Amino acid sequence: MIDHKNRIVKLIDEETELLMNNVLICDGGKTVMERLLRLFNLRNRVELSSLIGVSTGSIATWQTRNTTPFELLIRIHLATGVDLDFLLFGKNEEKQNVLKFCSPPNQIPNYATINQNLKSFKFSIFQPANYDGGKIIIDRLVTLFRLKNRVEFRELTSVSEGSIASWQTRNVTPFELLARVHLATGVPMLFLCFGKHEYPSREPNKLSESTAEHVQKPTVTADIYKLKKFSIAHGKKTQVGDYRVSHDFLKDCGLAINNDFIVKAESSTYFINTDITTVTKGQYLFSINDSYQIGELRQLPDGNVYLIDGQDKYPFNTDTTKIHGKVVSILQSV
Incomplete structure (x- = not known):
């Protein structure tokens, strides 16, 4: 069932959970x-190859290996509205x-x-769309099912x-x-693939009639997300609220809604990717004896990490210093 207010999917019975817990066994080849x-209504595989942008050789391989081309079928579903079922x-x-x-x-x-x-189609049939992937998809599903962490996922x-890695x-x-x-669950593919929703979803599998009405026309939207916002003053990091960002901004910056956050310091807003804790070159959020700051760190050819301050450099003590993430984007007042 979909919680329209909080955009959360709730597993309502064991059959639905069983569907989620097992790889699909479906037609292929x-x-x-x-x-x-x-x-x-095509005459042959040559016409099909031309229409979907896949070589006849790839089609022959799918047939030989009895492969299910999930991306292609999802693409056709998105483009034409034909049911994925x-x-x-069949x-x-x-x-x-x-x-x-x-x-x-x-x-x-016909051809x-x-x-x-x-x-007239919603998406191109000939080539794959620019789907979301990786961390964005995983975080979207974790949020959708209101899971505490990736272990539950x-x-x-x-x-x-x-x-997952x-x-x-x-x-x-x-x-x-x-x-x-x-x-x-009946959650629209448009939301799952892109974080957006434009037309009603199909009715989900194996849901009772009493609950089907909740999933036929979900109002799932995910154009705006909230990132936690912190301030740093005198070395202390304090949460001061939330910061709203668009789906496209998250995707462009490689940010995730569950772990990443922003830091407001003076006239700048720093977007922190907490997955990046190995120093190469750039600005990082780090703490020395629990005193937080943002600064430029760089690993030099001698293999050591240094704090860079203008023309000066200072050795970085990994025993007393912890890296909390890398600055991947900055908004600055002018």
């Missing part, structure tokens, strides 16, 4: 390719209309009419710590997991 041929499992085929966003929506789909209506999704390092979008969340 030849079955999916034939399904797409029927959906778009149909794309993954459910309710008679109700699907790949041209429902086009004018008129009752055209007979020619689809190409004529490409601008791993328990809910059965995703290993190694996979790999997603973050490579900024990967976990398409199978997003499809799983969408099918289990």
